[in-house]
Amino acid sequence: MDFRIDDRQAGEIDSPARSVSGPAADSDGPLYEARKQVYPQKIDGTFRRIKWAILIVTLGIYYALPFVRWDRGPGEPNQAVLVDLDHHRFYFFFIEIWPQEVYYLTGLMILAALTLFLMNALAGRVWCGYLCPQTVWTDLFLMIERLAEGDRRDRMRKDAGPWTLERVAEKTIKHALWLAIAWWTGGAWVLYFNDAPTLVRQLATFQAPAIAYIWIGILTFTTYTLAGFMREQVCVYMCPWPRIQAALTDENALNVTYRYDRGEPRMSAKKAKASRARNERAGDCVDCNQCVAVCPTGVDIRDGANMGCIQCGLCIDACDNVMRKLGRDERLIAYDTDVNIKRRLEGKQNVFKPVRVRTVLYTVLIVAIGGLMAGKLATRADAGLAVIHDRNPLFVTLSDGTIRNAYTVRFSNMASRDRAFTLSVQGLKGLQMEIVGETTQRHESEAAALGADQTREVRLLLFNGAGNAIPNSTPLTFSIADETGRTVATAKDFFRGP
Amino acid sequence: MANATEPRVDARTGTATTGHEWDGIAELNTPLPRWWLWTFYLTIVWSIGYWIVYPAWPGVTGFTQGAFGWHARSAVVDDLKELQAIRGPGEAKLAAAKLDEIEKNPELLAFARASGGAAFANNCAPCHGAGAQGAVGYPNLNDDDWLWGGSLDDIQQTITHGARWDADKATRSSLMPAFGRDGILKADEIANVAQYVRSLSGLPNETNANLAKGKELFATNCAVCHGDDGKGKQEVGAPNLTDKIWLYGSDTASIVNRINVGGGGQMPAWGGRLDPTTIKALTVYVHSLGGGK
Numbered sequence: 124m125d126f127r128i129d130d131r132q133a134g135e136i137d138s139p140a141r142s143v144s145g146p147a148a149d150s151d152g153p154l155y156e157a158r159k160q161v162y163p164q165k166i167d168g169t170f171r172r173i174k175w176a177i178l179i180v181t182l183g184i185y186y187a188l189p190f191v192r193w194d195r196g197p198g199e200p201n202q203a204v205l206v207d208l209d210h211h212r213f214y215f216f217f218i219e220i221w222p223q224e225v226y227y228l229t230g231l232m233i234l235a236a237l238t239l240f241l242m243n244a245l246a247g248r249v250w251c252g253y254l255c256p257q258t259v260w261t262d263l264f265l266m267i268e269r270l271a272e273g274d275r276r277d278r279m280r281k282d283a284g285p286w287t288l289e290r291v292a293e294k295t296i297k298h299a300l301w302l303a304i305a306w307w308t309g310g311a312w313v314l315y316f317n318d319a320p321t322l323v324r325q326l327a328t329f330q331a332p333a334i335a336y337i338w339i340g341i342l343t344f345t346t347y348t349l350a351g352f353m354r355e356q357v358c359v360y361m362c363p364w365p366r367i368q369a370a371l372t373d374e375n376a377l378n379v380t381y382r383y384d385r386g387e388p389r390m391s392a393k394k395a396k397a398s399r400a401r402n403e404r405a406g407d408c409v410d411c412n413q414c415v416a417v418c419p420t421g422v423d424i425r426d427g428a429n430m431g432c433i434q435c436g437l438c439i440d441a442c443d444n445v446m447r448k449l450g451r452d453e454r455l456i457a458y459d460t461d462v463n464i465k466r467r468l469e470g471k472q473n474v475f476k477p478v479r480v481r482t483v484l485y486t487v488l489i490v491a492i493g494g495l496m497a498g499k500l501a502t503r504a505d506a507g508l509a510v511i512h513d514r515n516p517l518f519v520t521l522s523d524g525t526i527r528n529a530y531t532v533r534f535s536n537m538a539s540r541d542r543a544f545t546l547s548v549q550g551l552k553g554l555q556m557e558i559v560g561e562t563t564q565r566h567e568s569e570a571a572a573l574g575a576d577q578t579r580e581v582r583l584l585l586f587n588g589a590g591n592a593i594p595n596s597t598p599l600t601f602s603i604a605d606e607t608g609r610t611v612a613t614a615k616d617f618f619r620g621p
Numbered sequence: 622m623a624n625a626t627e628p629r630v631d632a633r634t635g636t637a638t639t640g641h642e643w644d645g646i647a648e649l650n651t652p653l654p655r656w657w658l659w660t661f662y663l664t665i666v667w668s669i670g671y672w673i674v675y676p677a678w679p680g681v682t683g684f685t686q687g688a689f690g691w692h693a694r695s696a697v698v699d700d701l702k703e704l705q706a707i708r709g710p711g712e713a714k715l716a717a718a719k720l721d722e723i724e725k726n727p728e729l730l731a732f733a734r735a736s737g738g739a740a741f742a743n744n745c746a747p748c749h750g751a752g753a754q755g756a757v758g759y760p761n762l763n764d765d766d767w768l769w770g771g772s773l774d775d776i777q778q779t780i781t782h783g784a785r786w787d788a789d790k791a792t793r794s795s796l797m798p799a800f801g802r803d804g805i806l807k808a809d810e811i812a813n814v815a816q817y818v819r820s821l822s823g824l825p826n827e828t829n830a831n832l833a834k835g836k837e838l839f840a841t842n843c844a845v846c847h848g849d850d851g852k853g854k855q856e857v858g859a860p861n862l863t864d865k866i867w868l869y870g871s872d873t874a875s876i877v878n879r880i881n882v883g884g885g886g887q888m889p890a891w892g893g894r895l896d897p898t899t900i901k902a903l904t905v906y907v908h909s910l911g912g913g914k
Contacts, residue, residue: 155654360653360657516750516761516763519754519763521866522765522766527764529763559724559730559909559911560725579727581727
């Protein structure tokens, strides 16, 4: 919690005094710290409105997306986003991912990580403050808490006071609403794994598979616990990102910052007036503590960059309200950089450097990987061919001296219609083939029919006539052509001989 | 060590220290949250559940059995039952199908090949090799050269009753005499027969070989089993001597040795050890390796 990236002691104006988190009397100190309940105060302003908008959009997508339909033809699921574990398929609108293509998911995760790094290099913990599910659901739960029990002061007073009937009623309403939302969150989750309308009907009539109820239970529990009770503890103690973020940030990144060059020394408006009249220095901060009161994680932004600060910008809204009332300039707390604070202290102009080595690098990587994935996706084949040479024996000599190699061949038809493939081999003249069980005659090529959305594995034998001398390893290209004669997939392997 | 009554606060971070100090390096006291401690206690409480559910505590004559009767052995038995239930329909189909029908049905063929492959690895691979590639004295089952016949029925017969396996009355049996060891042929005669045998498959001969003599000796001693033309007889397990495949090697020394010692390889009868369906699967597996007739 007390990690700092700047070194303000060296500055002309000393940083504000820091609170001592340890006890004063016992030098050994407690090994474990009791939770300090945070009571965030209601606030309205630019950033709060941005956060509401994001909350509505993201939760709207989460809860509604399973019901969006997408026609894929007969026999195929018509749910736009579906993880079909039974049939090993992932559907996302026009994309259908097979298990062997799970590298798209890897690519997506790399993109997500790089985007996170880029956001961090540009404007700090944008993810934490606005987009993280923990933040979004906690915001929603806080809103309900406020509706049921009142704002910060009311809640503090009630929690400190005795249990009254009114308080019990309020708490009951709050927890009931929380549980309802948590249950709905789990309910929406399972809809991504099964046909949503069917599952909703089954859930309503208690005929859904047990696993659906178990997962709803798990997500109800986690949502209720994490958003209702754990809240900022998740960010401070559980999440790895604040640690990584602290190591990744630099002095040019925009962060929610208390402009101590303008705010210090703190004093009341009255004292500041007197001080200024004497031509002495007076800061704009009136020490009203509004920034602390609205903070969802209970930190004091004026202590500087802080592990607990998720940079949601609500303190900016709070401070702006106060500054407006005092007739002073807004944005005493603002998105700013360490560099600019130091420059202003030295009487220099602000500089903003969004184009830096790291932002360029992240952008280039995002574009490159995104482009690669889009390219792969656009040119994705709807047929697959995989060939594995027998490991043992590598070749077999037949009684007439013919050399035979055997392969396991797997055809995939990823299109939603039946197809007839023709398998052929290039690379060695005079090779003949036979599919075990399919034919007893040797041919130049073999036909293989395949139903929609299916794969099929066969054992393929290749024969090289006795008179046909070959090196001990000859590269081969296997290819399958569809009904029109177009080659739809190829694979490489070898023909081995003595 | 610091004075126990005096609070120490690290000036730079504003955090209290534990009072522990080594060479001027003080240990900051950054306490863990209390809920973390409770979570730890909760895991201890949770572990008690394992004592109740699973066998846990040793006693004088045994151990606590667990509330639900779970046992490692019965768990394996259950798993095997589950596996059997999955395989059951396939095995029933395999058991009902005629041998020559199996390879024509892709689904049955895949099942028989998977099942036969596993049975082969467990029972046959020690002699015939993991890929059925064979070794000296142990036939390669991939090729199209068969001592006792390569049709499905022949293969099934060989697996069921073995070869030269005396405990099984129906076993494949025949024995090549030890022409050298038992003094039936003299050393120079054996040398000539060996050269003649090499010539049957077009292998080069030594310059001093008397092929005419060898041919004569072959006709009187060997042709009864290996045939006048040396193409062998599968009824008696006599190998074809005119092809490119040599069970014991095609060099002169190997051939001379075989004529000297005679005999033939042994294979156990699997009929009593494996059930008929597994033998069926093995038959199809071996047949489908590529050399089946």
